[in-house]
Amino acid sequence: MLANxxxxxxxxxxxxxxxxxxxxxxxxxxxxSWFLSGASMxxxxxxxxxxxxxxxxxxxxxxxxxSLLQATFMxxxxxxxxxxxxxxxxxxxxxxxxxxxxxxxxxxxxxxPMVAAFVPxxxxxxxxxxxxxxxxHFIAVTAWVIGMERLQHVPRNMRTTxxxxxxxTLTSTNTLVVAIVYYLSTDFPPIVFAALFFLTPMYFLAxxxxxxxxxxxxxxxxxxLLLFPLIHYLAPAYDLLLTGLAGGLVTLAYVRWQQARQHP
Amino acid sequence: xxxxxxxxxxxxxxxxxxxxxxxTDIWRFxxxxxxxxxxxxxxxxxxxxxxxxxxxxxxxAQLILYPSGSLAESSVILRxxxxxxxxxxxxxxxxxxxVGVLVAEVILISGLSLNF
Numbered sequence: 001m002l003a004n005x006x007x008x009x010x011x012x013x014x015x016x017x018x019x020x021x022x023x024x025x026x027x028x029x030x031x032x033s034w035f036l037s038g039a040s041m042x043x044x045x046x047x048x049x050x051x052x053x054x055x056x057x058x059x060x061x062x063x064x065x066x067s068l069l070q071a072t073f074m075x076x077x078x079x080x081x082x083x084x085x086x087x088x089x090x091x092x093x094x095x096x097x098x099x100x101x102x103x104x105x106x107x108x109x110x111x112x113p114m115v116a117a118f119v120p121x122x123x124x125x126x127x128x129x130x131x132x133x134x135x136x137h138f139i140a141v142t143a144w145v146i147g148m149e150r151l152q153h154v155p156r157n158m159r160t161t162x163x164x165x166x167x168x169t170l171t172s173t174n175t176l177v178v179a180i181v182y183y184l185s186t187d188f189p190p191i192v193f194a195a196l197f198f199l200t201p202m203y204f205l206a207x208x209x210x211x212x213x214x215x216x217x218x219x220x221x222x223x224x225l226l227l228f229p230l231i232h233y234l235a236p237a238y239d240l241l242l243t244g245l246a247g248g249l250v251t252l253a254y255v256r257w258q259q260a261r262q263h264p
Numbered sequence: 265x266x267x268x269x270x271x272x273x274x275x276x277x278x279x280x281x282x283x284x285x286x287x288t289d290i291w292r293f294x295x296x297x298x299x300x301x302x303x304x305x306x307x308x309x310x311x312x313x314x315x316x317x318x319x320x321x322x323x324x325a326q327l328i329l330y331p332s333g334s335l336a337e338s339s340v341i342l343r344x345x346x347x348x349x350x351x352x353x354x355x356x357x358x359x360x361x362x363v364g365v366l367v368a369e370v371i372l373i374s375g376l377s378l379n380f
Contacts, residue, residue: 067276078288100283111291111292116316139295145320194333205351207361208321209359216314220313221318241319
């Protein structure tokens with residue numbers, strides 16, 4: 001679909017007159033088409049699944065007395081669904097500002113290794129740190145999974161542009177979805193919500209497996225899945241963080257073992 | 265200070281920024297600083313990527329085992345069964361994401377309608 005759209009967009013833009021020297025105009029045109037290419041991921045299955053999750057979030061916010069404007073403000077500024085749910089839980093539980101911040105910080109630590117792994121994938125030869133800091137706001141699980149899968153097929157110097165299109169569109173569309181669903185106060189039977197909430201883990205499960213470039217990612221994924229229930233039982237407050245670290249260690253052991261086998 | 269301790273209109277927004285935005289984006293910014301130091305194809309990147317992947321796998325397990333909202337009332341056996349069957353279908357039938365999602369959903373919805 002995209003391969004057809006790009007020459008079309010380039011064709012439209014070729015007719016308009018740019019007040020730039022030829023090479024700059026060319027560069028801008030390429031950038032714009034990569035931005036649109038990233039933005040068009042809004043029509044992908046994972047983006048649709050994320051929107052259904054936000055439909056559920058709008059209902060959750062309104063049940064807990066958070067206003068329409070407050071709920072949309074949360075989605076745009078925080079942009080991590082678990083952190084939003086934790087924050088609303090803390091608000092309705094009467095937490096202090098500090099207590100709520102700690103609870104949200106614990107749920108958001110996972111973003112640190114995710115962003116650290118994403119940045120080497122996304123940065124180009126001349127990318128400024130400020131650009132990366134700005135774009136990092138748009139990294140959450142869905143954008144991360146899509147990005148890790150797609151960025152390798154995007155030319156290096158166009159990757160930040162591509163991700164800007166993807167990230168900004170994903171965040172602003174979902175902010176809008178929450179506002180509209182909240183306003184219409186759309187109500188569905190519980191079985192619909194249950195089915196919608198189950199889409200997210202199933203999509204992540206399949207696409208995370210499919211986007212892996214080598215065995216080590218599969219090892220990390222399986223160890224994360226299996227270790228989580230045990231770690232949740234032992235240390236519920238730090239379960240995700242410890243699962244990440246333990247899964248990382250298992251994977252490192254696997255990588256070392258592979259190297260030893262290949263070069264005895 | 266709680267959500268309700270100041271009645272001015274701006275207080276909830278300041279609360280969201282201080283208790284929501286700041287403790288979330290700070291980790292993203294630290295992630296950028298760490299990621300900027302990691303060279304590609306280095307062992308450090310393999311480890312960082314493995315930690316991130318295991319963490320996302322943990323999020324998946326959490327959503328299946330300890331969900332919130334309407335899904336929380338369904339049986340955990342049903343959710344695990346639907347997820348395992350969906351993932352097996354994904355692996356066996358040509359690794360198509362949509363196949364895995366649909367098989368899991370059909371099993372979940374059938375189970376829920378039968379009050380399993």
